[in-house]
Amino acid sequence: MKIASQIEALEKLAELDKELSGVEGELSRERDALGQRQARLRELDARLEAARASIGDMERTRNELHLDARQMANQMERSREKLNRCRNEREANAAQREVEELRKLYRDREIEIEKLSALCEQARGEHDATAADRDRLAAELGASEGELATRLAALESSAGARRGERTALAAAVPPVQLRRYETLRKRLGSAVAHTTDGTCSACHIRLPPMQFQKMTRGEAFDQCPSCLRILYYRAVAAAAVDSAAGAP
Numbered sequence: 194m195k196i197a198s199q200i201e202a203l204e205k206l207a208e209l210d211k212e213l214s215g216v217e218g219e220l221s222r223e224r225d226a227l228g229q230r231q232a233r234l235r236e237l238d239a240r241l242e243a244a245r246a247s248i249g250d251m252e253r254t255r256n257e258l259h260l261d262a263r264q265m266a267n268q269m270e271r272s273r274e275k276l277n278r279c280r281n282e283r284e285a286n287a288a289q290r291e292v293e294e295l296r297k298l299y300r301d302r303e304i305e306i307e308k309l310s311a312l313c314e315q316a317r318g319e320h321d322a323t324a325a326d327r328d329r330l331a332a333e334l335g336a337s338e339g340e341l342a343t344r345l346a347a348l349e350s351s352a353g354a355r356r357g358e359r360t361a362l363a364a365a366v367p368p369v370q371l372r373r374y375e376t377l378r379k380r381l382g383s384a385v386a387h388t389t390d391g392t393c394s395a396c397h398i399r400l401p402p403m404q405f406q407k408m409t410r411g412e413a414f415d416q417c418p419s420c421l422r423i424l425y426y427r428a429v430a431a432a433a434v435d436s437a438a439g440a441p
Contacts, residue, residue, distance in 0.1 A: 196411060200425050202365040207385045213355040220348040227341060230334055237327035244320040248313060255309040262302040269295040377422055386417055387427040396420040
């Protein structure tokens with residue numbers, strides 16, 4: 194295979210890999226963004242479920258305390274009646290102590306009920322705020338689902354088409370050269386560079402004069418002594434044509 198044909202194949206392969214990297218990067222970002230929003234939705238659902246369970250527990254406990262307090266109130270009323278029926282000081286003192294103990298226990302229950310009521314209200318507020326966030330996120334996902342699916346499908350199609358083109362181009366490159374290209378691309382991001390005036394187009398390092406003179410014959414590829422990329426000679430006329438084609 195002639196060096197000119199190899200150069201053309203490598204240039205097209207490098208350009209295609211650059212495009213494919215951009216498409217795959219955009220596809221990865223879109224998927225990551227979607228995954229993060231879906232994970233956030235699952236997190237909010239879990240928080241809502243935990244909040245509802247917590248509120249339910251607190252309400253059951255508060256109801257039990259209310260029942261306990263009513264029973265204490267009834268018992269305290271019976272103790273007061275017993276106090277009124279006392280026949281001596283000893284019975285009166287005992288009944289009075291019983292009333293005071295029940296009054297203290299009743300007050301403790303009231304304090305616990307007040308605390309639980311405040312916690313319930315706080316938990317409901319947090320639950321409602323979380324539910325609003327969850328509903329807003331779900332609405333956003335639902336509204337953008339069709340558009341996002343279309344965009345992902347288009348990116349997938351574009352990436353698939355470029356992968357097919359890449360397979361065909363790679364087949365036009367000698368296996369040894371292709372392995373070298375792949376190794377450099379994975380390590381450096383790009384594997385091919387050219388020189389027109391003795392300077393590497395990738396790292397801009399000046400080549401040794403003897404190496405450059407040898408490359409001007411255009412008989413073989415070389416390697417940049419600095420960045421190690423595959424290096425070839427591009428005639429000044431060809432570089433001028435490329436610059437003119439890119440000019441407005």
